[in-house]
Every structure is written in structure tokens, then in C-alpha cells.
Amino acid sequence: MATNLPLTGNFNVTCEYKRQGTEWIAGWHTGIDMTGSDTIYGTCDGTVTRIGTNDKDYGNFIVVKAPDGKYHWFCHLSRIDVEVNQNIDRLTKLGVMGATGNVTGKHLHFEIRNASNKYADNSNPADYMGIPNKVGSYNSENYQIDSTNNNTGEMKTLAKNTNLRNEPTTSSSEKTLYIPNTTLYVLQASVAQADGYTWDKVRIRVNGKEGYMINKNYK
Ligand SMILES: [Zn+2]
Known part of the structure; x- marks a missing residue:
């Protein structure tokens, strides 16, 4: 059993996907903000395609290409433990949650970009993780996936x-x-x-x- 979540144990959604607001260039929140355990795990079997450091918006970030051609962005990290071209899976420790870039506090901004990998061309990360796209407290135990059933239907x-x-x-x-x-x-x-x-x-x-x-x- 595994999850499609980047965090384990108790975690919070602190800002949902598609929230409207002028603080975002797109006019809406392109990812989902989460807090919880500090270690950030892979969310798919994939390959690291990009590492960013000290970006003014995303701070330290990791981009992983997933098997479906989409890109998983992990942003505002305090530490990065993977390299470009590294293959990862759901047990890989990618890095540590932080407060780098344009943030008001420590959190993970997790975003899924479609195949274009362009800003504001996104998929709903809550749907991918199987969690409600709603501010609240959750536990990863409730969002386990069976790898044989993954994404069926x-x-x-x-x-x-x-x-x-x-x-x-x-x-x-x-x-x-x-x-x-x-x-x-x-x-x-x-x-x-x-x-x-x-x-x-x-x-x-x-x-x-x-x-x-x-x-x-x-x-
Ligand atoms: Zn965010």
C-alpha cells in the first residue's frame, strides 16, 4: 500500500487548489498548500527533470515528470535530497519542507502541471491525491492506494x-x-x-x- 501524497501521517490543507485571489498572477492558486510532517516523498514513479534554488516565487523546488506526462512541482523546500535525472518512486525522500521563496510561513506548495509544464496549465492535485480540495486536517492512512488498482476508472x-x-x-x-x-x-x-x-x-x-x-x- 502507498499513497499519492507527498506527506505521511497527519497533515493539513491550508490553501486549496483554484482558490481565487489577486496574489497569484493567474488570479487563482495553481497548486495546493499543505503542512505536516517535514519529509517530502515522491508522489509517483517518475524522473526528476528540474531543480530550482532560491527562486523568488517557488524558493527551492523540485520538478518530477510522472508516467502520464504531467509534472509534479514541490515548492518552498528547505532542503533538496535528489538530483536532476534521478528516478524516484513513492518511497523516495525528495527533500524537506521549508519556507523559501514567496511565502508567509513553512508549507509545501504541491502543483501538478499538464504536459506543457507551463504556469496555470494545471490538473487538480487534490483529485490526484484522492483528498478533498478543502482546507482541513487529514491523515494519510485514509488515502492509501492499492498499486494494482491505481487510477482505475x-x-x-x-x-x-x-x-x-x-x-x-x-x-x-x-x-x-x-x-x-x-x-x-x-x-x-x-x-x-x-x-x-x-x-x-x-x-x-x-x-x-x-x-x-x-x-x-x-x-
Ligand atoms: Zn501554494
Whole structure:
């Protein structure tokens, strides 16, 4: 088991992706800000393509190219423990969280740029990590991925209490309740219409359990 998170244990999201504000040139926050354990880990199997030092905005930073062609940016570091062209994985210690560059305090700015690797051409890093894109306190234990299941299907987050059922009907013999912010993969969308609902076949991200859910309970 592993995660797509750069931090382990308890961590906080202190500024969400796409927050609007004039402090950013794009007019919105292109990454997600996180605090927690100091050690920064890899978030994919990838290759370090760039190391920056003392950048006026990003301070000390690392850029890793991921297998999907996107670029993972780790910014404001106090220390960098990898080199350009180094291959990394989710167990690699990339460096240490810091407060370098344009910051008001120690944190990690984690950003995922699309294949252009240009500023403000981004993907949602919270979706990638499987966490809510919302200021709050979280624990990496709840966002484990099974490498065999990694990124299978579209990932969704529950908005409310929702049952996972063994058949796509409210009268299924088995059901298990999952709580808001649980992340799951939609393996097959709209597999059935029953009891006035549309049902998806899903796999719960944290434990790999598969079954059926009503598709209107996602965020
Ligand atoms: Zn940031």
C-alpha cells in the first residue's frame, strides 16, 4: 500500500487548489498548500527533470515528470535530497519542507502541471491525491492506494453517507455504509437503473472493496 501524497501521517490543507485571489498572477492558486510532517516523498514513479534554488516565487523546488506526462512541482523546500535525472518512486525522500521563496510561513506548495509544464496549465492535485480540495486536517492512512488498482476508472468523493451494495438495488442482501469524503473509483458508470436511481459499479479506494452505489451521492 502507498499513497499519492507527498506527506505521511497527519497533515493539513491550508490553501486549496483554484482558490481565487489577486496574489497569484493567474488570479487563482495553481497548486495546493499543505503542512505536516517535514519529509517530502515522491508522489509517483517518475524522473526528476528540474531543480530550482532560491527562486523568488517557488524558493527551492523540485520538478518530477510522472508516467502520464504531467509534472509534479514541490515548492518552498528547505532542503533538496535528489538530483536532476534521478528516478524516484513513492518511497523516495525528495527533500524537506521549508519556507523559501514567496511565502508567509513553512508549507509545501504541491502543483501538478499538464504536459506543457507551463504556469496555470494545471490538473487538480487534490483529485490526484484522492483528498478533498478543502482546507482541513487529514491523515494519510485514509488515502492509501492499492498499486494494482491505481487510477482505475474515474475517482469520485462521497458527499454524504452512502451504502456500497452487492447488487445495484436498494433491496440488495448486503450493504456497507461509507461516510462523506470517502474516495472511490467508478469502474463502470450507469450499469443499472433501479428503484428510481442510476447505479455505478465502484471500487472503494481505501480498501479495494467493490460493489454498487447510487451515482448522485458524489461531490
Ligand atoms: Zn501554494
